[in-house]
Amino acid sequence: MEKGWTARRQRWGNRLAARHARSAPAAGGFVSMPEPRTIGFYARGKQLTAGNFLLAGHMVETLHPWDQEPPSTGFAAELHGFAWLDHMATSGDRAARLAAQGWVSDWIARFGMGEGPGWTPDVTGRRVIRWIQHAIFLTAGREAAENAPFFAALGRQTAFLARRWQVAEPGLPRFEAVGGLLYAALSLIGMEGYRATASAALSQACAEDIAHDGGIASRNPEELLEVFSLLTWVEAALRDAELEVPAAIDAAIARIAPCLRALRHADGGLARFHGGGRGMEGRLEHALSAAGVPVGAKVTAAMGYARLEGGRTTVLVDASRPPSGRAARIAHASMLAFELTSNRRPLVVNSGSGVPFGPEWEKAGRATNSHSTLSIDGTSSARFGRASRPEDGGAPLLDGPSLVTLHRSDERDAASLLLSHDGYVATHGLTHVRTLELSRDGRVLLGEDTLAALEPAHRKIFGQVLDAGKLRGVSYALRFHLHPDADPSLDMNGTAVSVALPSGEIWVFRFDGPGRLSLEPSVYLEKGRLAPRPCHQIVIRAAILDDTSQINWTLAKAQDTPLAIRDIGRDDDLAMPRDLFLRDQGSLP
Numbered sequence: 001m002e003k004g005w006t007a008r009r010q011r012w013g014n015r016l017a018a019r020h021a022r023s024a025p026a027a028g029g030f031v032s033m034p035e036p037r038t039i040g041f042y043a044r045g046k047q048l049t050a051g052n053f054l055l056a057g058h059m060v061e062t063l064h065p066w067d068q069e070p071p072s073t074g075f076a077a078e079l080h081g082f083a084w085l086d087h088m089a090t091s092g093d094r095a096a097r098l099a100a101q102g103w104v105s106d107w108i109a110r111f112g113m114g115e116g117p118g119w120t121p122d123v124t125g126r127r128v129i130r131w132i133q134h135a136i137f138l139t140a141g142r143e144a145a146e147n148a149p150f151f152a153a154l155g156r157q158t159a160f161l162a163r164r165w166q167v168a169e170p171g172l173p174r175f176e177a178v179g180g181l182l183y184a185a186l187s188l189i190g191m192e193g194y195r196a197t198a199s200a201a202l203s204q205a206c207a208e209d210i211a212h213d214g215g216i217a218s219r220n221p222e223e224l225l226e227v228f229s230l231l232t233w234v235e236a237a238l239r240d241a242e243l244e245v246p247a248a249i250d251a252a253i254a255r256i257a258p259c260l261r262a263l264r265h266a267d268g269g270l271a272r273f274h275g276g277g278r279g280m281e282g283r284l285e286h287a288l289s290a291a292g293v294p295v296g297a298k299v300t301a302a303m304g305y306a307r308l309e310g311g312r313t314t315v316l317v318d319a320s321r322p323p324s325g326r327a328a329r330i331a332h333a334s335m336l337a338f339e340l341t342s343n344r345r346p347l348v349v350n351s352g353s354g355v356p357f358g359p360e361w362e363k364a365g366r367a368t369n370s371h372s373t374l375s376i377d378g379t380s381s382a383r384f385g386r387a388s389r390p391e392d393g394g395a396p397l398l399d400g401p402s403l404v405t406l407h408r409s410d411e412r413d414a415a416s417l418l419l420s421h422d423g424y425v426a427t428h429g430l431t432h433v434r435t436l437e438l439s440r441d442g443r444v445l446l447g448e449d450t451l452a453a454l455e456p457a458h459r460k461i462f463g464q465v466l467d468a469g470k471l472r473g474v475s476y477a478l479r480f481h482l483h484p485d486a487d488p489s490l491d492m493n494g495t496a497v498s499v500a501l502p503s504g505e506i507w508v509f510r511f512d513g514p515g516r517l518s519l520e521p522s523v524y525l526e527k528g529r530l531a532p533r534p535c536h537q538i539v540i541r542a543a544i545l546d547d548t549s550q551i552n553w554t555l556a557k558a559q560d561t562p563l564a565i566r567d568i569g570r571d572d573d574l575a576m577p578r579d580l581f582l583r584d585q586g587s588l589p
Contacts, residue, residue, distance in 0.1 A: 010167055014121070017163040018114030024159035026152035028189035032240065036133045037233045038086040039286055045091025048084055049099050055079055057356025059530050063099075066106050070117070074355065080111075080118025081126040089137045097137055104131070104138055105149065112153040114160070121164045122173035125180025128157050129233065132187050151188075158184040158191050165201060169326055170209050171216055172223050178202045179230045186237045199246055202234065206252035214252075214259030215303030218327035219320070221263045222276030224303070225284055228256045232290040257293035260284060262302040263316065265341035271305060271316040272339065274323060275330040275353045277527045306406055306417050311442030312343045318371075319406040319419055322382055328396040330355070330366075333380040335401055335421040336434045337371035340445060340555070345501040346483040348372050348555070352525035355394075357532060362394055365525050369479065374432050374449050377475040381423030381432070399426065414439045414446075428474055429453045429461030430544070444556040449478055452548040459547055466545075473543035478551060480509065480538040484524045488536050490517075497538050498558070506558035513551035515542030 047054070051063040056074030070076035078084070082104075088096045111118055118127065131138065131154060139147045161181040168177035182198035185191045209216060209227075216224050231253050238245045263271050268285065269278035300307050304320025317338040322331040330353075340348040351370035354361030363384065368375040375381070382400030401423035409416045416437035424430040435448040451474075453462040465474060482488055487500040494517060497509040511517060522537035540551060 013167060014119050014164060015114070017160050018119040020163065021156040021159040022113050024156045025190060026148070026155040027158070027184075027191060029151065030132075030135060030187055031189055032187075034132050034135050034187050034237075035240075036086075036089055036137070037236060037290070038083075038089075038130070038133060038229075039280070039282055040086035040088070040090035041281075042087075042090050044084075044087040045089070045096055048088050049091060049093075049096045053079065053084070054528065054530065055084070057358070057527075057530065064106075065103060066110050072358075073117075076117045077120075077123055080107075080116065081123045082130040083126060085130045085134050085137075089134045092137070097140065100134075101138055101142065108149045108153045112149065112156065114156070119160065121161060121168040121177035123176075124157050124161055125165075125168075125176040125178070128154065128161065128180040129176075129183050129230070132183055133233075154184065154188060155190070158188065158194065162194055162197070165198075170205075171218055171327070172226055174205050174209065175202075175227050175230050178205055179234050182234055183237055186234075186241045186243070195243075203246040203248035206231070206248040210252045210255055211303070212255065213302050214255035214257070217323055217325060218274060218330065219304050219323050220274045220276040220327075220330070221260070221270040221272075221303070221305075222279050224256065224263075224276075225260060225270060225279050225287065228253070228260060228291070229283065229287045231256070232287055236290065253291050254293055257288060257291055258296060258299045259302040260288070261295070262299040262307050263305060264314075265316065265339065265346065266309070266312050266314045267341050267344045267346060269341070269346070272350050272352050273305070273316075273318055273334055273337070274327075274332050275355065277352060300408060301406070306408065306419070308415050308417065308436065308438040309442070310415070310438045310440045313340065313438065313442030313445075315340050315436060315438055315445060317417060317419065317436065319404065319417070321402075321404050321421075322397050322400045328398070329394045331382075331397040332366045332371065333368045333382040333397060333400065333423075334371040334373065335368075335381045335404060335423055336419050336432060337368075337373035338436065339372065342442070342501065342505055342507070342557075343503055345485065345503050345505065347486055347499065347501065347507060348480050349483050349524065351481055351523055353527070354525045354532070356527055356529075357525065359394075361525065361532065366394070366397070369477075370481070372480050374434070374451070374476060374478050376424055376428060376430070376451075377477065379424065379427055381421065412440070424451075425458055425461070428465050429458040429463075430474070431458070444554065447553045447555070448550065449553075450548065450550045451476060451544050462547065471545075473545040475541065475543045476549075477542075478511075478515075478540040478553070480555075481522050481524075482536045482538065484533045484535040486535070488519055488538065490519055494518075507555055508558055509538055509553065509555050511540055511551055511553040513542070514549060515540040515551055 053060045055078040058071040058075045062068050088100045165177040168174040178201045182202055185194035185198050235245050306317045306319040308315040318334045351365050354365030368380040382397045385396040385398040401421040404421045407418040414437050418435050420433040422431050430451045431454050433450040437446040453459040485502050488497050491498050499507045518539050520537050520539050522535050523532035524535045525532050
């Protein structure tokens with residue numbers, strides 16, 4: 001009830017501040033012509049120009065986007081945030097420019113006086129940054145009188161941010177709000193008076209929201225990349241204005257860079273945990289290059305994740321408790337789950353965030369079964385609380401593990417991780433212990449998963465569960481979700497699985513211990529798609545009848561797979577042309 005009242009009060013405050021901003025003075029122009037610092041995809045820009053808006057998992061085909069009822073709150077936030085201008089500016093031809101100018105003008109006419117869903121601190125900050133970065137694209141070929149509403153709208157939005165940045169939630173929303181205010185204060189004539197306040201606020205956010213290891217509270221790698229990119233843009237704007245970069249901003253960038261490098265797979269994509277995706281292709285490299293932070297000693301643990309690497313193989317593991325507080329609304333029950341990427345090809349993955357595909361997929365994607373880890377049938381390693389309204393976020397993750405341990409060992413031939421979590425102690429008296437060992441050449445990953453009742457009190461709980469189940473045991477499963485591009489098949493009379501990657505690599509999965517091996521359907525929840533992508537998962541099903549049950553397994557390259565493979569195939573779906581939109585909908589084979 002208290003959370004609902006707080007959300008309503010914030011909405012009322014936003015509306016009141018937006019109306020007060022109507023009388024704010026217009027920006028007098030730009031201090032200097034701004035440079036676009038974002039990246040986009042040419043093909044997506046062409047699709048947008050044609051009126052195909054694929055945002056937050058929904059496809060709307062229209063040349064009049066502001067006339068349409070948004071299919072979801074996520075779609076509305078992305079539409080009003082104008083990050084899609086990055087793709088249109090990359091396309092950059094006359095048709096794209098005229099379409100973008102028309103849509104911005106229509107937004108100003110309809111919503112520019114403080115109306116509509118786009119007047120929240122984070123969305124407004126995101127929109128202001130995009131309008132400023134793409135100002136040349138949005139004002140070229142127009143008379144001064146035609147551009148006057150554009151500068152007037154920027155002035156009103158800057159005044160709104162000055163009033164409301166304080167209520168933005170910690171993390172990315174606060175960075176977007178304060179970053180947008182500082183960006184406007186540095187770039188727009190007449191807004192210089194906000195510089196000191198915005199600079200101090202951003203410095204405070206850097207000190208409070210960026211941990212000593214460069215992580216953020218949500219533990220979402222893609223969200224961390226967004227924060228990092230925004231800070232590099234602000235840093236560049238400060239230098240362009242010949243102003244000193246606050247020490248807190250410089251220090252935050254220096255902390256985040258090695259953290260992001262530790263969370264990057266061999267193919268350049270980010271680990272997909274706690275609602276984050278791979279990140280836009282090239283975005284991480286672009287941000288790291290802009291930051292100019294030197295590469296230091298390799299980081300093997302960051303933001304609660306542990307990293308193993310050998311050859312061109314990377315393994316990233318969730319080795320910490322799930323996020324709490326606001327971030328618990330998007331947190332996943334992914335303790336001890338891992339992802340493995342070989343060269344340019346993801347092999348073992350997690351299902352990902354189902355937020356773009358609706359509330360049912362959102363909840364399913366957060367469950368333990370949707371991650372490459374051990375799960376007890378019918379129980380996640382953390383439980384979900386009561387769902388709130390969609391605009392307030394998903395159901396919070398509750399009753400997760402109170403203790404997650406990590407011990408690392410580095411030897412000449414391999415590096416290993418010994419991990420555990422007690423997320424099943426309260427419900428079943430069982431602790432999950434996982435060992436992962438990756439060879440130095442990256443060809444062999446050895447795993448050992450154990451369920452055990454470790455203490456007398458735990459064994460008592462486990463005994464009660466066994467009695468309630470009439471001594472049939474506690475059923476559990478080991479899951480290894482495979483990327484959609486991986487082609488698995490059961491071999492050796494169903495005792496092994498061979499997985500072929502598009503690069504030509506062959507990986508073989510085997511196990512030893514109780515249980516039955518199977519290949520089952522799964523889904524890959526990928527942002528920028530209209531529907532989940534079908535894929536497979538390797539599953540070992542077993543039951544624990546005594547105090548301990550253990551399964552050993554190996555995932556290794558086939559012996560005839562060479563050490564290095566020339567893999568130069570294009571990932572043509574990165575640009576998501578229209579036929580892939582339709583294929584997701586089932587309109588094309």
